[in-house]
Every structure is written in C-alpha cells, then in structure tokens.
Amino acid sequence: MKMSRFVVIATLARIPANLMCTMAGASLQEGKWKLATAISVLMVVIAFIGIKMKDKILSGQKNKQYGDARTQKKVLLSEGSSLTSRETLTSLCNSGYIIDILTSAKRPMTLFSKWKNKLIFTYNVNENPHEYLTHVSKLINSGAYEALIPTHETAWLFSEGRRYFSSENVLPVAAPASFHMVQSKISFAELADSLCIPHPRWNIVHANMAVEVSCPYWIKDEYGTAGCSVYKVSNARDKKKIADMLLAGKNRLMAQEHIEGRYGQVQAVFNKGKMLAVHTSMQRGSGAGGSAAARISVQYPEAQKYMEVLGTHLAWHGSITLDFIEKNGVPYFIECNPRMIEPANATQAGINFPELLIKISSGGELPQTILTGRSGVKTHSIMALLLGSAEKRNSRKHLMKLLFLSVMRKDFFAESTEVLTPVGKDPQSIIPLLAVFVRLLIHPQNVYSIKQNTIDNYCVFPETVNAIRRINT
Known part of the structure; x- marks a missing residue:
C-alpha cells in the first residue's frame, strides 16, 4: 500500500x-x-x-528503463565517487543507455540513484592498478559495453594502460605523450609558454623556496586534484609555514602569480585533434577547494580559441578542461585538467559531453561543425x-x-x-x-574528512600511472 x-x-x-x-x-x-x-x-x-x-x-516503484532493455546498449563508468561521475549519470539520464558503474568504495555517491543499473565492485586503483585494469579490460573486451567513460584521473591511467584493451578505439583518451605535456601543472605551464597561451607568471620552486613572482602568489604541487596541494602565499609568514610541508614531498613545486578576476572553465571534446564541441562556464558559487559549485554558461570565443590551439597541437582525443581567471577580458589559464570535469552545466546548455565520448568510442555519427553551448544557463x-x-x-x-x-x-x-x-x-x-x-x-570542520575520503576513492596517483608505465616497458 x-x-x-x-x-x-x-x-x-x-x-x-x-x-x-x-x-x-x-x-x-x-x-x-x-x-x-x-x-x-x-x-x-x-x-x-x-x-x-x-x-x-x-x-516502491522500480526504475523504468527507456525502451526495451533487451535492445538497450550499456556503458560503463570508470568510478562512482566523484562529482564528475555523479554529474555524468545525471547527463545520461535520458540517453537510453543502461549505465553500470565501477567502484571500490562501499557506498559511492552514485549508489543512490535510480538512473544507475548496477555497481560493479573492483580493485582499488592505487593499491592494485594492474588488477583494476585487467578487470576493466575484461568487461570491455567482452563486448558487453558500448563504451567506457573515464571520469577523473582514470583517463590518464587508461592512456598508459591501453595495451590491456583489445582495441584502442574503445578508449576516448589521448596518447600517453599528450598526457605527459598537460597532466603536470609545470609541464602545462611550459607548453603554454611555447604556444603563446596567456597564463600567470610562474617559476619552479627549489629547495630554498626562491620565487620570481611577488606576493600574493600560489605554491602548487606538480600533481594534485580538487584544489589539494595548492596554497596561497600572502606574506613571509605564509611562506615559512608551508615551506617544510611542501618541500618534504616527492613532486616538483611551482610558484604561480595570483591574478584577481573571475574563475571559469572551458571544456571540450576532441576526436584525434579535431574539436567537436566546446563549452565555457563561469563560477557563480564556490565549493570546497574553490571549485565551481554553481555555474553560468557563457559564450567566450577567446577562451575557446586557445582551447582549440592546445587540442590541435596535442592531437587530443577525448575530453579536456582548462581552468582560467578572466581579467580585463583576457583568460589567463592557470592549469589543465586532461579529462572530463562535471559536465552537467554543458548538458543543460545543449552539449552532452558524455554522449559525445560514447559516440567516439562506438563509431557513432559525430558533428561536422563545432558545437557550442547556449549562454546564460545557470546550474x-x-x-x-x-x-x-x-x-x-x-x-x-x-x-x-x-x-x-x-x-x-x-x-x-x-x-x-x-x-x-x-x-x-x-x-x-x-x-x-x-x-x-x-x-x-x-561539525562544519567535517568538510575536510568528507573531501579527503571522496578524493581517496577516485584519484589516481602519479606513482600508480608510473607503475603501469614500467609494466608496459
């Protein structure tokens, strides 16, 4: 009843x-x-x-699938804990696909959705990367899935682990050499210099914490996600406070000039170096780590132009995101995320990035002209x-x-x-x-444990990717 x-x-x-x-x-x-x-x-x-x-x-009603389940096609999400995986699920809710989700977490966010078909429990990617790739490749190589959608840093791992898959065409990810030029914040800054892409002044930080930019500035670990390992330095006390903590790490550090302005992201999907779709949004509200928890879509040809320059140079394949600060009409690009980031604003604006990735993987019909999202869409x-x-x-x-x-x-x-x-x-x-x-x-300070637990369930460490690279060689 x-x-x-x-x-x-x-x-x-x-x-x-x-x-x-x-x-x-x-x-x-x-x-x-x-x-x-x-x-x-x-x-x-x-x-x-x-x-x-x-x-x-x-x-008590069961989830009603769209159409006949016997004729529906299945897609597989690479993890289910990140905000990106949850927004991917939202973006695909009316697509007609049966959506399965890989996870090593017991209760990922995507568990609580009527739009998922099932969770497939797998190995922790950082603890057992070889076993994780073997499991994923068996699922994909079986032909049961139309496509594998990499969410967050698993795109980087799949790029290095492409030998596990029977066909590289099923992977909407760029070549390892392309990832190498943008995954690291320092490598991206060096590439931006060479391509004349506007970005803040920067320099590599050495053991004496010498920097060439004036306060305020940001100290950034070469690798990091969700605003982690990024620290603002406003005075000498800040510098001293973080010096020992950062220099004890394994990765290189960079100092990046602080620019006052509006934070935005430009997202795109490429097919072997050809841009298929691009979308730009500006931050309306801030989440943990300064992320864009609320957005408004905009038309921003200048940012989109530089995205095309970068993707064409890299012969990029799949999804890619650039973060920028807009000042006086100029987008200053602060870092590159070589993967799909929270696609739902673009979906609401008419550009469904997850569906485009599925079409790339499955050989579906691709747009002949570059798609751009509507402006003024708030999410x-x-x-x-x-x-x-x-x-x-x-x-x-x-x-x-x-x-x-x-x-x-x-x-x-x-x-x-x-x-x-x-x-x-x-x-x-x-x-x-x-x-x-x-x-x-x-306790509002629980935000830090919530954030860290979530990141632990979806991030891929550089050491993990290096381990797969060593296996390949």
Whole structure:
C-alpha cells in the first residue's frame, strides 16, 4: 500500500532528538543542544522537499528503463565517487543507455540513484592498478559495453594502460605523450609558454623556496586534484609555514602569480585533434577547494580559441578542461585538467559531453561543425555549495540558510538547476545530500574528512600511472 508523503514526513518528525543525535555520533548529554535544534530544522527542510518533489520517495516503484532493455546498449563508468561521475549519470539520464558503474568504495555517491543499473565492485586503483585494469579490460573486451567513460584521473591511467584493451578505439583518451605535456601543472605551464597561451607568471620552486613572482602568489604541487596541494602565499609568514610541508614531498613545486578576476572553465571534446564541441562556464558559487559549485554558461570565443590551439597541437582525443581567471577580458589559464570535469552545466546548455565520448568510442555519427553551448544557463550543486560554505565560513547558520534557499528556489538559486542531487527527478539522491548536511551540522570542520575520503576513492596517483608505465616497458 502506498504511503502518503505527509505520513512519511510526520513519522520522521516524531523521531526523538536524542535518537537522531545518537545516530549522528553525538548526544544531548554531551552538550550538543545546538544539534537538536539543527535536526528540527532539518525535519522542516525535509517537509519542504517532500512537498515539492515530483516523485514519491517511498512509492516502491522500480526504475523504468527507456525502451526495451533487451535492445538497450550499456556503458560503463570508470568510478562512482566523484562529482564528475555523479554529474555524468545525471547527463545520461535520458540517453537510453543502461549505465553500470565501477567502484571500490562501499557506498559511492552514485549508489543512490535510480538512473544507475548496477555497481560493479573492483580493485582499488592505487593499491592494485594492474588488477583494476585487467578487470576493466575484461568487461570491455567482452563486448558487453558500448563504451567506457573515464571520469577523473582514470583517463590518464587508461592512456598508459591501453595495451590491456583489445582495441584502442574503445578508449576516448589521448596518447600517453599528450598526457605527459598537460597532466603536470609545470609541464602545462611550459607548453603554454611555447604556444603563446596567456597564463600567470610562474617559476619552479627549489629547495630554498626562491620565487620570481611577488606576493600574493600560489605554491602548487606538480600533481594534485580538487584544489589539494595548492596554497596561497600572502606574506613571509605564509611562506615559512608551508615551506617544510611542501618541500618534504616527492613532486616538483611551482610558484604561480595570483591574478584577481573571475574563475571559469572551458571544456571540450576532441576526436584525434579535431574539436567537436566546446563549452565555457563561469563560477557563480564556490565549493570546497574553490571549485565551481554553481555555474553560468557563457559564450567566450577567446577562451575557446586557445582551447582549440592546445587540442590541435596535442592531437587530443577525448575530453579536456582548462581552468582560467578572466581579467580585463583576457583568460589567463592557470592549469589543465586532461579529462572530463562535471559536465552537467554543458548538458543543460545543449552539449552532452558524455554522449559525445560514447559516440567516439562506438563509431557513432559525430558533428561536422563545432558545437557550442547556449549562454546564460545557470546550474548548481547544493551539496558542493554546503561543503564550500563549511570550509570558508564554518557556520551552521549559513549551512541551514543555504539548504532552505535551495529548496525554496530563492535568491541565488532562482532560475538555476540542481545537477548533482536532483531530488525531484532522482529521489534517492537525497540520501547522500542529507548525510553530508547532517555531518556538517554536527561539525562544519567535517568538510575536510568528507573531501579527503571522496578524493581517496577516485584519484589516481602519479606513482600508480608510473607503475603501469614500467609494466608496459
């Protein structure tokens, strides 16, 4: 028998505060009275969400696939923990594909979606890279999948591990030599110099921490993801604080001039050096590590021109993303992400990067002219915004305000589409959202452990790629 959403909400609202605190790892006796208040507010938020949801959370209906499952084609995502993998799932929700997801995590974010078909548990890529590639290649070489979609640094690993696959055509990734020129922040800066691509002044940092740029500037590890291993230096005290920590690492360091301006990304897909589609977005709201948790699409020919210059020079194959700071109409490119990054804003603007990667892999029909996304399309991820708020403000009050405004579609969220946890279309996605929200309410500084646990589940270390490179040689 179907249960009314109002009965569900009323039942949730009667859960005692003490029990909720215990479930969250705290108790009223420990002085967590603020948590009890926060949980009460959470129940109100759930009520608002329940009223506005188009699908009933507990309707018991099974996920309806598009068309006949016997004739549907399957695609495989390389991991399921990153924001990119979750947004890829959102982007493919109406594509008609059956979507399976590889994961070594027990409860990745993509677990909680009606759009996935199944999770396939596999080896941890950094602990057992050979076994991971062997597992993936068996799945792909069997012919059961139309395409393999690499999300995050697995693109780099697949490039080096292409010998594992029976055909390189199934891999929408560039050659290892091309990755070598852009995966490292230092290598990309050197390439940008040679191609006259505008970027901030920079220099390699040596043991004495000597730099050639003036404060403020950024110290960056040669390799890193999600804003990790990136530190801003505003004065001598900052420099001294981070010197020992950074110089103890294995990778080279670079100092990069700080430029005040708007942060943006230009994303593209290439087919053997030919640009197929390009999309540019500017940051509206910040997530953890300064990521673009909310975006607005723009037409930016200057940024797109330099993307084409880079991709053509590299004979790039697959997806690639450039981060830039816009100042006085000029895009200064601060780093390259040689992979697909959070594609949902582009999808909302009419450019579906995951579908293009599938067509490249499967030999589908490709566009004859370069596709560009519509401008003025606003998207956001409330979960990413909550993480960014906890990192910057450390305020429970602001966390609750953000969630309330997103539910009510007020202020910042007006005319903006939720693309990470679209609860109205994909009710299960509320589970990781509320789990993160409650952890941040208990202690906003939990943002750092949430962030690190997520990164650990999707990142690929340079040492991992080097291990596969040694096997190949």
